[in-house]
Amino acid sequence: MPDRTLLRVEHLRKVYESTTGGVEAIGDVSFTMAAGELVCVVGPSGCGKTTLLKCLAGLLRPTGGVVEMDGAPVTGPSPAMAVVFQEYGRSLYPWLTVRGNVELPLRHKKLSRAQRRRLVDDALDAVGLAHAAPSHPWQLSGGMQQRVAIARAVAYQPEVLIMDEPFAAVDAQTRADLEDLVRELHASRRMSIVFVTHDIDESVYLGQRVIVLSSSPTRVQEDLAIDLPPERDQIGTRALPRFTHLRTHVYGEIQRARRGRAIAPRPAP
Ligand SMILES: Nc1ncnc2c1ncn2[C@@H]1O[C@H](COP(=O)(O)OP(=O)(O)OP(=O)(O)O)[C@@H](O)[C@H]1O
Numbered sequence: 001m002p003d004r005t006l007l008r009v010e011h012l013r014k015v016y017e018s019t020t021g022g023v024e025a026i027g028d029v030s031f032t033m034a035a036g037e038l039v040c041v042v043g044p045s046g047c048g049k050t051t052l053l054k055c056l057a058g059l060l061r062p063t064g065g066v067v068e069m070d071g072a073p074v075t076g077p078s079p080a081m082a083v084v085f086q087e088y089g090r091s092l093y094p095w096l097t098v099r100g101n102v103e104l105p106l107r108h109k110k111l112s113r114a115q116r117r118r119l120v121d122d123a124l125d126a127v128g129l130a131h132a133a134p135s136h137p138w139q140l141s142g143g144m145q146q147r148v149a150i151a152r153a154v155a156y157q158p159e160v161l162i163m164d165e166p167f168a169a170v171d172a173q174t175r176a177d178l179e180d181l182v183r184e185l186h187a188s189r190r191m192s193i194v195f196v197t198h199d200i201d202e203s204v205y206l207g208q209r210v211i212v213l214s215s216s217p218t219r220v221q222e223d224l225a226i227d228l229p230p231e232r233d234q235i236g237t238r239a240l241p242r243f244t245h246l247r248t249h250v251y252g253e254i255q256r257a258r259r260g261r262a263i264a265p266r267p268a269p
Pocket residue numbers: 016017018023024025043044045046047048049050051052
């Protein structure tokens with residue numbers, strides 16, 4: 001039986017109004033996502049990726065169209081979603097310990113202290129930071145701080161985890177480790193993940209699908225199934241001819257989008 005549709009985006013449009021006129025950040029974007037999928041979103045700089053994520057998470061009200069979670073319209077910040085941003089430094093509270101940071105959003109849920117403790121322990125364990133629970137964020141490396149932000153989202157048990165360029169600010173080795181952590185969380189917990197990235201290779205390595213957005217007025221230029229084996233590793237997968245083929249294809253699509261020749265469909269690779 002096919003997985004149920006978890007997220008449905010239909011004819012989404014977002015115009016930012018300002019005193020100098022409107023900026024159409026999203027023109028007309030539609031796609032669906034099944035429960036348990038890992039979908040990456042790429043596109044030219046400024047094409048509206050962050051705006052799209054904010055609309056998905058209910059942090060921004062669309063100008064037109066709908067976002068639905070499990071068949072119900074998203075009209076405000078939804079407890080079914082957790083967001084991890086690039087700026088981990090600003091998303092963690094320096095005066096709280098790692099445990100305190102991970103536990104904080106759980107205080108809004110009706111849980112006993114023992115349940116909260118179990119969820120926090122489990123999430124810290126999942127990201128390899130059980131030993132750091134009593135530390136403060138400023139005592140940790142950038143990569144570890146981003147793991148804390150991910151642990152916080154995992155402990156919250158969202159229906160969808162939304163990630164906006166979460167690894168843009170860490171070094172290459174840490175980034176590779178965090179990519180594998182995301183794949184591991186997806187595989188072992190069947191988490192549904194929407195992952196925005198600038199990095200074409202990262203999108204192909206991580207995703208089951210890569211959605212390529214056009215430049216403004218933003219639409220879905222391509223929705224590409226990534227037919228790489230589900231067991232992926234940083235060396236072997238990236239060395240596959242199919243990986244090179246897919247990343248070259250996505251790169252070409254983004255170049256086409258940047259030149260403004262979006263949308264005209266091309267055959268799948
Ligand atoms: N609050 C705002 N008010 C007015 N315009 C905005 C606002 N936020 C974003 N924009 C504009 O909307 C468009 C899309 O911005 P957005 O940040 O969503 O793109 P992006 O694809 O995430 O960018 P990048 O690739 O640089 O991270 C841009 O033209 C941007 O200048």
